[in-house]
Amino acid sequence: MSDSSGSLKTILFALGANTAIAAAKAAAAVVTGSGAMFAEAIHSTADAGNQILLLLGVSRSRKPPSADAPLGYGKEIYFWSFIVALMLFSVGGLVSINEGLHKLQNPEPLSHPFIAIGVLVFAMFAEGAALRTCLQQVNKTRGSQPLWRWFRESRQSELIVIFGEDLAALVGLSLALAAITATLITGDPMYDALGSCAIGVLLVLVAILVGREVKELLVGQGVEPRVRAAMLQFLEAQPEINELFNLLTLHMGDDVMVAIKAEMSDPGSAVGVARTINAVEARFREAFPEVTWLFFEPDIKD
Structure with missing residues (x-):
């Protein structure tokens, strides 16, 4: 139960962080017209929705066994984790790529780029705190394993999802910051559009990795x-x-x-x-x- 409580705390912390970050990014995207910022706003909104789905999965997985499910409903968390991976792929990744392609075809100059940069820096601190909370819970179970090996062998799908999301968020923020900075320096909005595409590709790759691990749990895996x-x-x-x-x-x-x-x-x-x-x-x-x-x-x- 302690592991379950720790996972719940990690999900709630990530939900709070992503809700605040999504609101800040959306406001900055409207003000600046940045495609990369818009992609990041979609990313954080999708992440917040994903955490709500994970909370639903945790709640349903705790239902007591019944005649129809004599071994309980523990695998519910795997199902909802897989749905989250699909959401990350479609809402986060594909929509961001589409936005980037649209901006490439219809480039628009950025306005108030320093607002976007300020929001991104704030988001990086918030996402860093969320990732730190996740890693604290991960470290309780992974022992001396490298993170990549823990990711491949862990049976805690909710932590796999949160870790993947938080890591993708930090890398995505770095890409957005680089894209907006390049646009600011050169005056070419193409860099902003390319940043949106790069963020989308990143989210698709993370979604595939997370989905593969959760799929194995859905099929049925033994202990590590x-x-x-x-x-x-x-x-x-x-x-x-x-x-x-x-x-x-x-x-x-x-x-x-x-x-x-x-x-x-x-x-x-x-x-x-x-x-x-x-x-x-x-x-x-x-x-x-x-x-x-x-x-x-x-x-x-x-």
Whole structure:
């Protein structure tokens, strides 16, 4: 639950930051006529909408199990995270590219460019704070993993989405700032239009990367490789287990399902085997508290 609460805090912080940033960018886009600023306003508005969708996903993923969903609704967060990736691709990326192409065909000079630059600098500080909050939560679970490896192997889709959005936002702001500065120096609005196109391409690429990772979770992924290795090591060290035949895991949002098939060291009576398994299960749950469903099958062969 602590990880879930931390993720919720990260989403709420990002929502507040992006709402304020979107309003500032939209006002600056109207005043300056900047295509790059308009693209950034669309980007931040889409991000704020995405965070609302993530909040919906978190809420729905906490619904208790039912007859129709005996393993709960944890995967709801994966579905809504995938919708966010599609929104980032379409609303954020494609609309920004379209705006840039329109500005290339119909160039317009910038007015009050220093207003745009001031808003971008403010937005960079705000997005930096949002990314810092996200990284604080990421660092609680990634251990010594590099960020790229965490991104590929993490099972927390909401953090994957927020991290991707925040990182894209900072890079996008840098592109917008460079485009507007180049336009200011040269007087050529083409740089502003190219900035809008570059921001759109960036958002499309990030959306594809995020969508690919969330798709894997929707299809069904087990625990991270390092967690699976720790589970195997734990089970093989239990004196009650003679041979471990199989270990299957499945992530369901914040919850994990585990199925174990093993030969017990001292079969004994059926009651004795049941008590032995219960003891192993209790220790396993204590070592891996994220495990909600645990199924243990004693056998003599795989």
